[in-house]
Amino acid sequence: MEDSKNAYDLIIIGGGPAGLTAAIYGGRAKLKTLVINKGTVGGLVNTTREIVNYPGYGQISGSDLMKDFKKHADSFGVEFLRDEVVTTDFSQEDKIIRTKKGREYTAKAVIIACGSEPRLLNIPGEKRLQGSGVAYCATCDAEFFEGEEVVVVGSGDQAIEEGMYITKFARKVTVLVLHDEGVLDCNKVSAERAFQNEKMEFVWNSTIEEVLGEEKVEGVKIKNLKTGGSTELACQGVFFFVGMVPSTHFLKDSGIERDKRGYIPVNDMMKTNLEGVFAVGDNRIKYLRQVVSAAGDGAVAAVAAERYIEEMNAFNTNIVKSDKKVLLLFFNALNNESLEFSTLLEEANQELGERYKVVKVDMATRKNLAKKYEINSVPAVLVLNKGEKVKRICYTVDKGNLKAQL
Structure with a gap:
């Protein structure tokens, strides 16, 4: 324990x-x-x-x-x-x-x-240069790029808003956008502010193919989605905001x-x-x-x-600590057969002088408990003593048969 x-x-x-x-x-x-x-x-x-x-x-x-x-x-x-x-x-x-x-x-x-x-793009150079120019959080890392050139990958709310924050430190921020010119995935207010930001530039219909550099970021390789051609752009940092x-x-x-x-x-x-x-x-x-x-x-x-x-x-209070043996009834509240059997069980127990304590459990909400006692279908009744299984009562609609089992 x-x-x-x-x-x-x-x-x-x-x-x-x-x-x-x-x-x-x-x-x-x-x-x-x-x-x-x-x-x-x-x-x-x-x-x-x-x-x-x-x-x-x-x-x-x-x-x-x-x-x-x-x-x-x-x-x-x-x-x-x-x-x-x-x-x-x-x-x-x-x-x-x-x-x-x-x-x-x-x-x-x-x-x-x-x-x-x-989310990682897992392109060449991305994982290798994490912490050496590759970043995912502008608030955390933008200040390390004071006066440098940075590339932002993505055009959603996070990418554009974080990109604008980076411009407070970087000399220039280039945003790589998958869409045609003028189309961003962010909200309109952020888009308008970004287009008016003199430090931000956009490369349209493009994605990043590789992060360049040996020990630190020195540039990126960019692929144009319409022409299929690739170009290289020098930079000192790459921020990924792709989901x-x-x-x-x-x-x-x-x-x-x-x-x-x-x-x-x-x-x-x-x-x-x-x-x-x-x-x-x-x-x-x-x-x-x-x-x-x-x-x-x-x-x-x-x-x-x-x-x-x-x-x-x-x-635990009603069963494990019960002074009486317990009739544990597994039932389905939406099943008429379960409800009818529940009534029959209570009547049989009353006629036996309340020999047992009846505890009802909706199997739909107590799956772990049903698994513990190996219950696969309802209605089902177990006789328990301090939580331990004594026997299982066979389902029947005959009260006399039910009382005989009890």
Whole structure:
């Protein structure tokens, strides 16, 4: 059994806006809550220079907003650990989390809030020159290119807005755009500002083929998509803004369902396909990836996790600690046969002088429990003593037969 100091009610993997909001709700609900985050708390939002659409703030930097989130979570006694989750075991009621530093933790519920990371093009020179002129975050690295020439790859909101930030330091910023002249993927306001920026130039109908340089970036090879021809452009830095990918690779063998890109499907309660495991923020399938929507995800998941834990605790109280033997009925609330059998079971138990304590479980919401007791179909009844299976009752609509089995 894991040391009790490493046993939590709720573990949140990731400390971005979704994870921090979940932590606030978990702490406020008096759940023993741990946030495991491999980097700086706040995640990629820390690199956002200016946020103007988070309700109540008007204008604030991403790092300052995340500091407020963290401070709020701290006020409710939430614990934080800087480490990286490498493997998980979600097969039992107590979920197991293992980290890169060799630690092991258990939790009654887990919220996956690991976010996303920049997508790599994997072109020649990109990985080799990372940190030597190849970058993915303007707020983090733009100042290192004071007075130099920089290439930006991409034309979405992030690429154009980050490109404009880089012009505060660089002598010139050249943006490589896949589309025809004048067509950018960003919002219209940012596009207009970029076109008016004297330090920004655009190379249309083009993509990057290679990052040039031995020990540091010296230039790029550019391919024109219409002519097929290639040219070289001298520069000292290349910033890639070509999309994001979910940071869910550590879930490969966890049993968590993911789509072909690695994003996690959830329902409206942020539940994954595994009981007691939830997913929020940029690592789940969703329409809008913003701080405000991530915070909403975190709130929903934490409340759902709290209720799940309450159900688990009630189950242990009603069954494991019951003075009587328990009739554990697995049923389907939408199935008439299940409902009729439930009534029959209660009547039979009453006629036997309440010999047993009847506990009903909707199999649709307690899949792990059904798996534990090897229940594959409903209605099904087990006789339990302190949580241990004594026998299984054969399904019947004959009350006399049912009472004889009891």
